[in-house]
Amino acid sequence: MAIDLQKASFWKRTAAWLFDGILFGILAVACGVLISWLLGYDAHSTALENAYAKYEQAYGVVFEISLEEYEAQTEVQRENYDAAYAALIADEEAMYAYNMMLSQTLVILSVSILLAVAVIEWLIPLKLGNGQTIGKKIFGLALIRNDSVQMNNMQLFTRSILGKFTVETMIPVLIVLMIYWGTMGVAGTAVLIILAFGQLACLIFTRGNCAIHDLMAGTIVVDYASQTIFRSTEDLIAYQKKLAADRAARAPY
Numbered sequence: 001m002a003i004d005l006q007k008a009s010f011w012k013r014t015a016a017w018l019f020d021g022i023l024f025g026i027l028a029v030a031c032g033v034l035i036s037w038l039l040g041y042d043a044h045s046t047a048l049e050n051a052y053a054k055y056e057q058a059y060g061v062v063f064e065i066s067l068e069e070y071e072a073q074t075e076v077q078r079e080n081y082d083a084a085y086a087a088l089i090a091d092e093e094a095m096y097a098y099n100m101m102l103s104q105t106l107v108i109l110s111v112s113i114l115l116a117v118a119v120i121e122w123l124i125p126l127k128l129g130n131g132q133t134i135g136k137k138i139f140g141l142a143l144i145r146n147d148s149v150q151m152n153n154m155q156l157f158t159r160s161i162l163g164k165f166t167v168e169t170m171i172p173v174l175i176v177l178m179i180y181w182g183t184m185g186v187a188g189t190a191v192l193i194i195l196a197f198g199q200l201a202c203l204i205f206t207r208g209n210c211a212i213h214d215l216m217a218g219t220i221v222v223d224y225a226s227q228t229i230f231r232s233t234e235d236l237i238a239y240q241k242k243l244a245a246d247r248a249a250r251a252p253y
Helices: 010-039 041-059 067-071 075-090 092-128 134-138 153-181 186-205 212-217 233-250
Strands: 141-145 219-223
Touching: 010 041, 010 092, 010 134, 010 141, 041 075, 041 092, 075 092, 092 134, 092 153, 134 141, 141 153, 153 186, 153 212, 186 212, 212 219
Parallel strands: none
Antiparallel strands: 141 219
16 A cells, blocks of 8 residues: 655745755855865966956957957958967966866866755755755655655765756756857757756656656655655555554454
8 A cells, every 4th residue: 555645835845945045055155165265266367367468458459259249340350359369379378277267167166066965955954854954844845755765865865966966957067168168069958958848847747746856866855744754664564554454454344
């Protein structure tokens, strides 16, 4: 006999998600600022800005223009712009600062997001129990296995680190960065659209309106006050046997 799942309401889930999202944003930004300071990101940024200013002044150009603005220039202006850009590219210090900024941007984003996810979605639920984040605790929600048994630590790790961090956050973030840097175009956009529609389909059509991370972990968000949560599979089986015995005792001969 299956135990009824007391699915959490959409509004409670949304409220908890927004609350946790605010905490996540604050923590991620704080971690990003700290990591940026430790890596000396601002020094590389300043060095690159100085290089830009140096060649802009020397050649009388502005690097930050659109393709349309570039093509609207006269031939002489375009040649001057190209010469300035070639001089910038040939500047080893400027290119070192640029490459360091690119690599450090990836490090800062990935590590700060990982730390925020680990704290909000993994460490705090381990402390509070029943997969509860602070938002879920406030709004009376819990995480359990699909069979009403308490989730284990591996499921929580899968849900938070592999699901939320890797699949739902870092893959889209890296694709957006590659699109911004011009290393990925239509293919990246297509992957983002597929991920977005896949997530939407999961939320609409799955049994518990579960997101991708819940499907990966085999978990579901339920109403904590009304949901029966078993400590183990053995407890669940014992409860099912008891119900079956009670029904059998009440059944007419």
